[in-house]
Amino acid sequence: MSDPTTTSTVVDETPPTDHTDATTTAEGPENASYSIRPSRTPLGRILKIVGTIVLLLVLCLIPLYMQAQWLSVGTWIMTGAVGGMGLTMLLGQAGQLSLANTFFLLVGGVSYAVFAGPTDDPTYVGFGLPPLLALILAVAVAGLAGALFSPISGRLSGIYLGVASLALVFLGFWLGRVLPALAGSTSSGRSPVQFGIGGLKVDPPEPIIVLLGTPLGKDERKWYLFLILTIIAYLLARGALKGRTGRAWRAVRDNEAAATVLGVSVVWSKASAFTISSMYCGLAGVMTIWWYSLMKPDESEFGTFGVTQAIAFLAMIVIGGLGSLVGSIAGSFVVFGMPLILSLLTQGGSGGVQSGTAFSPIVITNLVYGALVVLIMMFEPRGLAGIGNRILGIFKK
Amino acid sequence: MSTFLQVFINGAGKGAVFALLALGFVIIFKATEVINFAQGSVALVGGYIVFVLKPHTGWWLAALSGVVAAAVLSVIIERVLVANAKLASHDALAILTIGVDVILLTEIVRRLGTEAAPFLGDPYDASPIHLGDVTLPKTQTVALITAIVLISVFFAAFRWSNWGVAMRAQAENREASALMGIRSSRITAGAWAVGGALAGIAVLFMATQDFSGAGLSEGTHSLAIYAFPAAIIGGMTSPGGAVVGGFVVGLTESFTAQYIDLDFSKVSVFIVMLIVLIFRPSGLFGKVEQHRV
Numbered sequence: 001m002s003d004p005t006t007t008s009t010v011v012d013e014t015p016p017t018d019h020t021d022a023t024t025t026a027e028g029p030e031n032a033s034y035s036i037r038p039s040r041t042p043l044g045r046i047l048k049i050v051g052t053i054v055l056l057l058v059l060c061l062i063p064l065y066m067q068a069q070w071l072s073v074g075t076w077i078m079t080g081a082v083g084g085m086g087l088t089m090l091l092g093q094a095g096q097l098s099l100a101n102t103f104f105l106l107v108g109g110v111s112y113a114v115f116a117g118p119t120d121d122p123t124y125v126g127f128g129l130p131p132l133l134a135l136i137l138a139v140a141v142a143g144l145a146g147a148l149f150s151p152i153s154g155r156l157s158g159i160y161l162g163v164a165s166l167a168l169v170f171l172g173f174w175l176g177r178v179l180p181a182l183a184g185s186t187s188s189g190r191s192p193v194q195f196g197i198g199g200l201k202v203d204p205p206e207p208i209i210v211l212l213g214t215p216l217g218k219d220e221r222k223w224y225l226f227l228i229l230t231i232i233a234y235l236l237a238r239g240a241l242k243g244r245t246g247r248a249w250r251a252v253r254d255n256e257a258a259a260t261v262l263g264v265s266v267v268w269s270k271a272s273a274f275t276i277s278s279m280y281c282g283l284a285g286v287m288t289i290w291w292y293s294l295m296k297p298d299e300s301e302f303g304t305f306g307v308t309q310a311i312a313f314l315a316m317i318v319i320g321g322l323g324s325l326v327g328s329i330a331g332s333f334v335v336f337g338m339p340l341i342l343s344l345l346t347q348g349g350s351g352g353v354q355s356g357t358a359f360s361p362i363v364i365t366n367l368v369y370g371a372l373v374v375l376i377m378m379f380e381p382r383g384l385a386g387i388g389n390r391i392l393g394i395f396k397k
Numbered sequence: 398m399s400t401f402l403q404v405f406i407n408g409a410g411k412g413a414v415f416a417l418l419a420l421g422f423v424i425i426f427k428a429t430e431v432i433n434f435a436q437g438s439v440a441l442v443g444g445y446i447v448f449v450l451k452p453h454t455g456w457w458l459a460a461l462s463g464v465v466a467a468a469v470l471s472v473i474i475e476r477v478l479v480a481n482a483k484l485a486s487h488d489a490l491a492i493l494t495i496g497v498d499v500i501l502l503t504e505i506v507r508r509l510g511t512e513a514a515p516f517l518g519d520p521y522d523a524s525p526i527h528l529g530d531v532t533l534p535k536t537q538t539v540a541l542i543t544a545i546v547l548i549s550v551f552f553a554a555f556r557w558s559n560w561g562v563a564m565r566a567q568a569e570n571r572e573a574s575a576l577m578g579i580r581s582s583r584i585t586a587g588a589w590a591v592g593g594a595l596a597g598i599a600v601l602f603m604a605t606q607d608f609s610g611a612g613l614s615e616g617t618h619s620l621a622i623y624a625f626p627a628a629i630i631g632g633m634t635s636p637g638g639a640v641v642g643g644f645v646v647g648l649t650e651s652f653t654a655q656y657i658d659l660d661f662s663k664v665s666v667f668i669v670m671l672i673v674l675i676f677r678p679s680g681l682f683g684k685v686e687q688h689r690v
Contacts, residue, residue, distance in 0.1 A: 097488060152671065155678050158488055159432045159633070163625045164674050167667030174664040301619045311495060318492055357510040366503035373496030377489050378482040 059227055064212055068219035072291070073340040075219075077329070078226040079287040080336030082233045084316045084328030086280025091314075092323025093241060094273030095253030097158060099310040100149070100165035101281045103172040104142045106297070106305040108282025109192075110176075110183045112138035113295040116193040124190045125181050131195045135286055142282020143275050150271035169307055176297025176305065189296025192289045194218075195225055203293070226287060230329075233280060237325050240276065249273050312336075315369045318376060321385025330384045334372065338365040399531045404655045405648070410537020411608065412647020413544030417599045418624030419631065419639035419646075420551065421592035426633045427568040428588030431479060432491040436596050437621030438501035439474075443467030443597030444604050444613045445505050448515045456519040464597035471593025472586050480582070506615050514612030518605035536607035547598065548640055551591070555636065560587055568634075596621070623650070626670035632683020641681065645669065 063071055087101050115134035117126025129137070149168065156164050176183045184190030194203035202225055203218040214220070240246050248269045251259035256266050288304060289295040302308045316335040320327025342361035376383050418436060425433045433439075447456075447463035454462070474497055479490055509515075516522055521535045555561035566574040567584050575581055603620050604613040611617070627646040631638025646666050654662035679685045 097491075152675060156674060159491060160629060160674060160678060160680075162432075162491075163629050164671060166622070166625065167664075167671050170664045170667045174660050177660050300616075302615060307619070307622065311499065314492065314495065315499065318496075357507055359507070363503055363507050366499055370496045370499030370503065373499070374478060374493055377485050377493035377496065378478065381485055381489055 060224075063216070063220035063223045064214045068217065069344055071219045071223045073337055073344065075222050075226045075287075075291055076340060077332045077337040078230040079284055079291055080313070080316060080332030081329040082230055082287060083281050083284030083313055084320065084332050085233055085237050085325050086277040086284065087313050088317040088320065088323055088325065088328045089237060089241065089249070089280070090273050090277035091317065092321075093246060093253065094249035094270065094277075096153060096270065096273060097162040098153065098165040098274070098277070099162055099307070099314065100168040101277075101313050102305045102307075102310040103165075103168040104146060104278040104281035105285035105288060105309075106172045106176060106183075107145045107278075108138045108142040108285030109289040109295050109305075110285075110297075111141040111282070112286040113184065113190055113192045113289060114182055117190070118193070123181070124184065130197075131193055132197055134193075135195070135283075138286050139279050139282045142285065143279035145282075146278025147271065147275045149278075150274040153274050154267055154270040166307065166310075169305070169310055172305055173298055173301065180297075183297045184295045186297050186299045189294045191293060192295045194290060194293070202290075222290065225290075229283065229287065233283060234325055234329075237280070241325070245269075245272065312369070315373050317383075319369060319372050319383055321383030321388075322381075324383065324385030326388075327383055327385035330388075335365070335369050338368065400655070402531050403533065404651050406533050406541070407537050408648035408651030409644060410534065410540045410602075410647070411651060412644035413537075413541045414599045414602045414608070414643075415623050415627045415646045416640045416643025417544050417547065417595045418621055419627035419643045420548065420636055421595035421599075422624060422628040423631070423633060423636050423639040424564075424588045424595075425592040426628075427636070428564060428585045429475070429479065429490075430487045431494065432487075432633070433471075433474075433589075433592060434491060434494040435474060435498040435501060436592065436624065437618040438498045438505065439467050439471050439593050440596035440600040440603070440621055441505045441613065441618050442470055442501055443593075444517055444600035444617065445508065447517050447601065448509075448613055451517075451519070460517075460601055463601070464594050467597030467600075468590040468594040471589045471596070475586055475589035476582075480585070502615070502618055509614060514604070514614035514616075516605055516612045517601050518607070522605040522607055534607035536602055536605045540602040540608075543598070543602075547595070552636070560584070564588060599624075623666055626666050629680055630670050630673050632677075632680025634684045635680070635682035638680055638682030 062074065066074075083101060083105060086104075087098070090096050090098055112134050114125055115127050115129045115137050116131050117124055117128070119126050119128040127134075149165075152164065153161055177186055180186070194201065196202055196206075200207070202221040205216060205218045205221055209216045216224075241249075248259070248264045249272075251262060251264050252266050252269045259269070260266055292304075296304075298304060298306050300306070312335050316331035317328050318331070319334050320329070320331030339361040342364060346361065380386050382389070418440070421436055422433060425431060425436075443463040443466055445463075446466040447459045450459035450462050453459075474494070478493060478497065482490060482493060485493065518536050521539045524535050526533045526535050526538060555565070563574065563579045564584050564587070566577065567579060567581060571581065599621070600613070600617060602608055604611070604617050609616065609620055623646050624643070627642035628639050629642070630645055631640070631642030646669075649666050649669050650662045653665040657665070673681060677683075
C-alpha cells in the first residue's frame with residue numbers, strides 16, 4: 001500500500017494494521033496523522049478549555065508588560081507560523097512537497113502593497129483601497145496564483161514537484177526585479193500602507209488608546225493584529241483538517257487509487273490543498289511586509305523571498321512535526337524566533353559588531369535548525385508535535 | 398557567427414559542469430533512491446579544502462585533496478546519517494539531506510567570512526584561448542574536455558565493471574541483488590563517493606572568473622541548484638539523461654543570458670524544466686513510476 005512518492009511514512013510511522021489503512025484514514029478523526037486528542041474525558045475537556053482561555057489571556061497581556069523589541073520577536077514568530085501552517089497542510093496533510101512558499105509570500109506582499117498603495121504616488125502603482133480589503137484581495141491573488149499552478153503541481157509528485165516549485169521562486173525573483181513599479185525597487189523598496197480600520201490605525205498609532213496604564217504604540221497594536229490573524233488562520237486550518245477537506249487530503253496522500261475509489265476527486269483535492277496553502281503563504285507575505293514596514297524584492301537568492309527562506313520554512317514544519325498546526329508555531333519559534341532572541345540576548349556583549357567569521361545569531365540558528373532537521377528525521381519523524389504528544393500520552397496514563 | 402560559437406562553447410562548458418553535478422544526483426538516487434540536497438554544500442566543502450591547501454601544497458595537490466575530501470564527506474553523510482535513518486521514507490531522507498546542507502553551507506560561508514571570495518581555477522581561469530577571431534574561455538573548454546572524459550569513464554565503468562553491474566542490479570531489484578551476494582552497503586557507499594567526487598570536481602570550475610565571475614561563496618551553492626533542473630529534465634533515474642539535462646541547462650542559460658536578459662537566464666532554465674515536466678512528468682529519459690493498485 002505504501003507509495004514511495006508520498007510523505008505518508010514521514011508523518012505516520014504506525015504501520016497499518018490491515019489493508020484498509022487509507023479507508024480508516026478517510027473515515028475517522030482518530031487517525032494518528034492528525035493531532036492526537038487526549039481530552040476525551042469531561043475533566044480533560046474542561047482542562048483544555050481552561051488552558052486555552054489562560055493561554056489567550058497571557059497572549060493578550062504580553063504587550064502590556066513586554067518591551068517593544070520582544071514584541072517584534074513575537075510578531076515575527078507569528079508571521080512564520082502562518083506561513084508554516086500553509087506549508088504543513090500542503091506537505092504534511094496533502095503530501096505535496098513544495099518549496100514555492102516564498103513565491104506566494106512575494107505575491108501576497110506585492111499584491112497588498114499595490115492594492116493598498118496610494119493612488120497619487122508617481123513611482124509606484126497603487127489602487128488606494130482600504131487595508132482590510134487590500135489584505136483580503138492580496139490573499140485571494142496568492143490563492144489564484146496557487147490555483148493557476150495547481151494543474152502542474154497536481155501532475156507531479158514527490159521530489160519532482162519539489163524542484164518544479166523552485167521554478168516559481170526563481171520566477172518571483174526575476175519578476176520582482178523587472179517590475180519595480182509594483183514590487184518596489186530592489187535597492188530601496190516601497191513602504192506599504194500599515195493596517196487600519198476606519199480611524200483605528202496601527203502605524204501611526206491613532207487614536208491614542210491606554211490599556212491598564214500602558215499606551216498602545218505601533219508595536220503593541222501590531223502584536224494584537226498579528227495575534228488575531230494567527231488565531232483566525234489557525235482556526236480555519238483546524239476546521240479544514242478536521243472536516244471533509246482534510247480527510248480528502250489525507251486519503252489522497254496515503255493512496256490515490258484508494259481515495260478515488262472512495263469518491264474523492266484526486267485532482268480537486270490536490271488543487272485545493274495547493275490553493276489554500278498559497279493563500280496562507282500570501283497572508284504571511286502581507287504580515288512580512290508589515291513587519292519590515294517595507295516591500296522590497298530580493299537582490300540575491302538569499303533574501304526574504306528566496307530559496308534559503310523557502311528551506312527555512314520547510315525546516316520549520318519538519319521541526320514542528322509534519323502536518324501539525326501547533327507544531328508549525330513551535331517550529332517558527334526555533335527558526336524565525338531564535339536569531340532575533342539570540343541577538344537581543346547578546347546585545348551589549350559583543351557590542352553589536354560582528355566580524356566576518358563570527359558565530360552570529362543567524363549562523364547559530366542555521367546550525368541548530370539544520371541539526372534539528374537531521375536529528376528529527378533520524379529519530380522522531382513527527383517532530384516536536386510527536387514529542388509533545390508522547391509527553392501528553394504519559395499524563396493520560 | 399563568432400558570438401554564437403562563443404556562447405555555444407560557454408554554454409556547453411557550463412553544461413558539462415552541471416552534467417557532472419546532475420550525474421552525481423542520479424548515481425546517488427539510483428543507488429539509494431535519495432535526492433541528495435547536500436550535493437551543493439559538499440561541493441562547497443571540497444572547494445574550501447582546495448582554498449585552504451592551495452598556498453601550501455600547490456594547486457594540483459590541493460585540487461586532488463578537495464575532490465577526495467568531497468567524496469569522503471559524501472560517504473560519511475551516507476554511512477552515518479542516511480544509512481542509520483532506517484525508519485524514514487525517501488522523501489524524509491531528502492529532507493534530512495536538506496538539514497545537512499544547511500549545516501555545511503552555514504559553516505563554510507561563516508569560515509569564508511566577508512573577505513573576497515577565493516577563485517579556485519588557477520591553471521585555466523581567466524586565460525582565454527584565441528582561435529582566429531573567436532575567443533573562448535579556457536575554463537569552459539577545460540571543463541568540457543574533463544567532463545567528456547569523466548562521463549565516458551563513468552559510463553564505461555557503469556556498463557562493464559563489477560561495480561557498475563552490481564549497482565545496476567541493485568537499482569533494478571534490491572532484494573534479488575542481495576540474494577546474489579551483492580553487498581548493498583558497499584554499492585551505496587561507492588555511489589555516494591562518486592557523487593561527492595563529481596561535486597568536488599565541479600566546484601573547481603564553478604568558482605572561477607570565467608564561469609560565474611564569482612569565487613567560492615554562497616553563490617557557488619546557488620549555482621549548484623541548477624543541477625536539479627538538469628537531473629529532473631533528464632529524468633532522475635537516467636545517467637544519460639543527466640548528461641543531456643546538464644547540457645540543456647548550460648546552453649539555455651548561456652543563450653538566454655546573451656540574447657534575452659541576464660536576469661531572465663536564471664528563470665529560463667526552470668521554465669524549460671517546467672515545460673519538460675508538463676509533457677513528461679518523469680523527465681525526458683526517466684523511468685515512469687507505475688503504481689500497482
